[in-house]
Amino acid sequence: MSTVAAERPAAPRLLLAALLGAGVAVALGVYGNVHDPSQKLSFTLFFSSTLSMKVWLATFALGFGVVQVLSALSLYGKLPFAAPSWIGGLHRISGRLAFLISLPVAYHCLWSLGFQDTDTRVLAHSLLGCAFYGAFATKVTIVRSKGLPGVALPVAGGLLFALLVGAWYTSAGWFINDNGGFPDF
Amino acid sequence: MLRKVDRFLAPVVWVVAGLFVLMLIIGPEIVAEDKGEPVSAAAYVGGGSGPDAKLLFTTHCGSCHTLSKAGTSGTTGPNLDDVGLDAKQVEDIVRSGRGVMPSFDGKLSDAEITALAAYVSGP
Secondary structure (H helix, E strand, O other): OHHHHHHOOHHHHHHHHHHHHHHHHHHHHHHHHHOOOOOOOOOOOOOOOHHHHHHHHHHHHHHHHHHHHHHHHHHOOOOOOOOOOOHHHHHHHHHHHHHHHHHHHHHHHHHHHOOOOOOHHHHHHHHHHHHHHHHHHHHHHHHOOOOOOOOHHHHHHHHHHHHHHHHHHHHHHHHHHHOOOOOOO | OHHHHHHHHHHHHHHHHHHHHHHHHHHHHHOHHHOOOOOOHHHHEOOOOOEOHHHHHHHHOOOOOEEHHHOEEOOOOOOOOOOOOOHHHHHHHHHHOEOOEOOOEOOEOHHHHHHHHHHHHOO
């Protein structure tokens, strides 16, 4: 069974992973556009305001994204020291946490604000946010597939991190820059 | 230790992701803030004398902004008791949006936006 799977050509499976990601991204964008933004939903979890929650959680997610990149570089032997035995666990956990803590932010964006194009930054953020979750779906699919070219996973991971940076820069980064710092915790 | 955390987190991620999708779909039905009929444009009109700016404010702005005369205490956006904007500035922001605040151009009529701006900037 596994031999048959390994013998399957990689290209269609890569295409399937990419299509799955594209489908997720488009679905979120369509939802954000079709759903009538309530502009009411206000939850803060344990932060002082919704805005504070979004800025801080997005920044934490970015931090875990940096851990992802560094641990991946270590796993691939691209850092000037041997990968410690626990680095694989750290990589998986940081990825899971980055995804988990991004969800409240995305939920508020999608439900309360929706997909918007009021200016270039807002449009870029809407597109990057949707693309981020699409890239996440693609990366998870690639991680769980066997027999794909070795370059597929680093490319998917790099793209995912780039989209996270872009989504953060056009929202939390913009807010921090525009308001002279982080909001109160 | 990391392995235990990872084993715990693995199903949590899938469950939360599932809840995320579920809440996107059925959330408006079960969250109190979104229950009920949306306020119609006609409901904004009080006694035929134009838009009810206070009702407009509490409906569209109050969850994010504090404004004592409207009795709202939102904390997402600036406290409007403190900002000191004139009506033109408020109207521009309402029309174009700012930061995470969406544009209301096309969602509210010109008369509603003007009334809202006058209300927010007024005494």
